[in-house]
Amino acid sequence: MLEKISSNKMFAGVQYHYQHDAQSVNCKMRFAIYLPECATESSPVPVLYWLSGLTCTDENFVQKAGAQRIAAELGIAIVCPDTSPRGDNVADDENQAYDLGLGAGFYLNATEKPWAEHYKMYDYIVDELPALIEENFPVSEQKSISGHSMGGHGALTIALKNSDKYSSVSAFSPIANPTNCPWGQKAFTAYLGGDKKLWQQHDASILMKASTQHVPALVDQGLADDFLQEQLNPESLISAALGNDYPLILNQHDGYDHSYFFIASFIESHLRFHAQHLRKSS
Amino acid sequence: MLEKISSNKMFAGVQYHYQHDAQSVNCKMRFAIYLPECATESSPVPVLYWLSGLTCTDENFVQKAGAQRIAAELGIAIVCPDTSPRGDNVADDENQAYDLGLGAGFYLNATEKPWAEHYKMYDYIVDELPALIEENFPVSEQKSISGHSMGGHGALTIALKNSDKYSSVSAFSPIANPTNCPWGQKAFTAYLGGDKKLWQQHDASILMKASTQHVPALVDQGLADDFLQEQLNPESLISAALGNDYPLILNQHDGYDHSYFFIASFIESHLRFHAQHLRKSS
Numbered sequence: 001m002l003e004k005i006s007s008n009k010m011f012a013g014v015q016y017h018y019q020h021d022a023q024s025v026n027c028k029m030r031f032a033i034y035l036p037e038c039a040t041e042s043s044p045v046p047v048l049y050w051l052s053g054l055t056c057t058d059e060n061f062v063q064k065a066g067a068q069r070i071a072a073e074l075g076i077a078i079v080c081p082d083t084s085p086r087g088d089n090v091a092d093d094e095n096q097a098y099d100l101g102l103g104a105g106f107y108l109n110a111t112e113k114p115w116a117e118h119y120k121m122y123d124y125i126v127d128e129l130p131a132l133i134e135e136n137f138p139v140s141e142q143k144s145i146s147g148h149s150m151g152g153h154g155a156l157t158i159a160l161k162n163s164d165k166y167s168s169v170s171a172f173s174p175i176a177n178p179t180n181c182p183w184g185q186k187a188f189t190a191y192l193g194g195d196k197k198l199w200q201q202h203d204a205s206i207l208m209k210a211s212t213q214h215v216p217a218l219v220d221q222g223l224a225d226d227f228l229q230e231q232l233n234p235e236s237l238i239s240a241a242l243g244n245d246y247p248l249i250l251n252q253h254d255g256y257d258h259s260y261f262f263i264a265s266f267i268e269s270h271l272r273f274h275a276q277h278l279r280k281s282s
Numbered sequence: 283m284l285e286k287i288s289s290n291k292m293f294a295g296v297q298y299h300y301q302h303d304a305q306s307v308n309c310k311m312r313f314a315i316y317l318p319e320c321a322t323e324s325s326p327v328p329v330l331y332w333l334s335g336l337t338c339t340d341e342n343f344v345q346k347a348g349a350q351r352i353a354a355e356l357g358i359a360i361v362c363p364d365t366s367p368r369g370d371n372v373a374d375d376e377n378q379a380y381d382l383g384l385g386a387g388f389y390l391n392a393t394e395k396p397w398a399e400h401y402k403m404y405d406y407i408v409d410e411l412p413a414l415i416e417e418n419f420p421v422s423e424q425k426s427i428s429g430h431s432m433g434g435h436g437a438l439t440i441a442l443k444n445s446d447k448y449s450s451v452s453a454f455s456p457i458a459n460p461t462n463c464p465w466g467q468k469a470f471t472a473y474l475g476g477d478k479k480l481w482q483q484h485d486a487s488i489l490m491k492a493s494t495q496h497v498p499a500l501v502d503q504g505l506a507d508d509f510l511q512e513q514l515n516p517e518s519l520i521s522a523a524l525g526n527d528y529p530l531i532l533n534q535h536d537g538y539d540h541s542y543f544f545i546a547s548f549i550e551s552h553l554r555f556h557a558q559h560l561r562k563s564s
Binding site: 008009010011012015063064066068069222224255256257259261262264265 | 290292293294297346348350504506537538541542543544546547
């Protein structure tokens with residue numbers, strides 16, 4: 001059952017927020033969907049899924065990125081899920097750390113206690129949410145995926161593991177090699193346990209190095225990003241792409257940081273990149 | 283003394299937040315300024331002042347309107363002050379109502395207790411803030427002013443009372459006739475006292491009817507705005523403009539509400555309107 005939380009007209013289309021009982025994560029989940037004016041049952045539009053970063057919800061991208069203007073022009077719907085399961089019954093980090101538990105689902109299926117009961121964000125994003133969206137809104141099955149930071153990690157790993165499902169993938173400031181950075185190691189240890197072989201299935205650099213079917217990929221990284229050295233490791237992604245002839249476009253930008261001001265500055269080029277590939281595969 | 287709170291590169295320019303000891307309102311005040319890349323000491327840019335609505339701060343417009351993209355293109359700085367004086371010593375409504383006291387300064391000079399000590403937002407916006415901005419940033423003296431709701435009231439009344447200072451004025455969903463609506467009557471009674479003659483100096487419809495020097499004015503109003511009937515009264519503004527041959531452009535938009543989703547959808551046309559008039563008066 002889809003329950004509408006809000007709807008606001010924007011750029012001639014409508015920005016919605018909904019919630020629903022999600023089976024994969026076993027809790028109520030919120031998501032946002034922007035539908036351009038041209039989206040109708042007889043003329044369904046493709047969908048861009050946007051995965052947000054640590055501490056975010058379904059609201060940050062909707063309010064701060066300015067993507068709807070371009071989505072309206074290009075005729076693309078944008079779906080923004082939350083970043084973790086939510087609710088009183090959902091486990092959180094005992095210290096309420098910002099980088100584990102609520103707001104920090106890392107877009108994988110947890111296998112360890114106490115996380116395994118709800119933290120199945122991979123299944124939610126890859127299967128349950130697209131099925132729900134395609135059943136209830138005037139959209140086609142064509143889809144691309146993008147995200148920021150933890151969500152950039154999510155977008156890249158999900159597209160690399162599901163090259164049949166996504167026309168293109170992009171990321172801002174992704175956690176590009178999480179098996180080799182503190183955020184990733186902390187999350188993977190908690191959610192997946194100590195066997196580092198299991199971690200490799202959720203590391204964009206490792207997946208890109210081994211990829212045989214190449215989803216077109218665009219990454220933007222700010223060079224004044226406070227997390228660049230310790231957490232993001234774009235050099236691992238470049239190295240993986242070069243070693244595997246992977247068609248990765250990686251733009252580095254002088255002076256830009258990790259914030260939504262960076263995303264807003266370059267989101268237009270990401271939407272136009274996805275529109276190009278969504279058209280090709282239609 | 284200007285104290286920088288934050289700076290973030292955005293659309294090749296920089297979005298700053300500052301605070302300073304403001305004399306007119308006798309407290310520390312925050313403001314935001316977006317400086318496009320082209321703004322230099324040898325090539326100063328004009329300034330658009332943006333006045334926000336009830337409950338807002340210097341942050342809402344910066345994060346949600348998407349104006350920086352167009353300001354970067356047009357070469358205009360945008361300054362966003364807070365909506366009231368702030369601080370532990372500043373009076374607030376005893377019930378902490380959202381429409382009086384903190385976050386609800388109404389851009390006038392209060393004369394009544396307990397407000398008169400700090401609530402001098404008119405002097406702050408018209409005199410102190412522009413002097414500070416012009417002294418410390420690479421901007422010219424050319425300026426326009428815009429705002430939303432209470433800030434639309436502020437922009438219109440300030441421009442109408444200072445036609446020599448502003449090249450153009452615009453507003454989204456302004457409180458257009460505050461002497462005739464609950465928000466305005468509550469605020470004016472508290473800040474200015476019971477003499478309704480004094481209120482007229484802060485009513486855009488009354489000022490526009492009597493205006494002799496016409497600052498070009500643009501207003502956008504959503505027709506699905508929950509506050510339209512009770513609080514906003516754009517019909518009074520239209521009537522004043524018609525009766526006084528005032529060059530007011532008032533666009534009404536089907537389906538749009540009072541939110542920043544509406545502002546984001548039409549802010550580009552406001553910036554282009556101001557750019558046109560700022561060029562003319564240079």
